[in-house]
Amino acid sequence: MAQAQGLGKRYIKAFFKGFFVAVPVTVTFLDRVACVARVEGASMQPSLNPGGRQDSDVVLLNHWSIRNYDVQRGDIVSLVVTSLALH
Structure with missing residues (x-):
């Protein structure tokens, strides 16, 4: 039993x-290198989401x-546009 507890502690620590x-x-x-994004809607047709599908495409940025x-x-x-509220 003590040996199993020691083994469990090692796995948790690792x-x-x-x-x-x-x-x-x-x-x-x-x-810094790349990320995955999902493109939805008709804004990028016909390059992405061709044929008027309502599915989303996945792209690598x-x-x-x-x-x-x-x-x-x-x-x-x-x-990506971010707005800052300056008061």
Whole structure:
């Protein structure tokens, strides 16, 4: 019984070590390199959601190309607009 408790503690400790390493690495990757986004609606037809489907398409947003100014004609660019309320 004591051996099983020691084994459980080791697994929990290993899980938290991995968790605290994996989360910052994943957040950094999604912020700096690439992330996945869902495109819904008719605004991007016929390139995305062709045929008038009501389904959504999944796209990979490449942050790396934007940082290197490697945007070419025909590329789809996604912008995120945030508003700040200044009082």
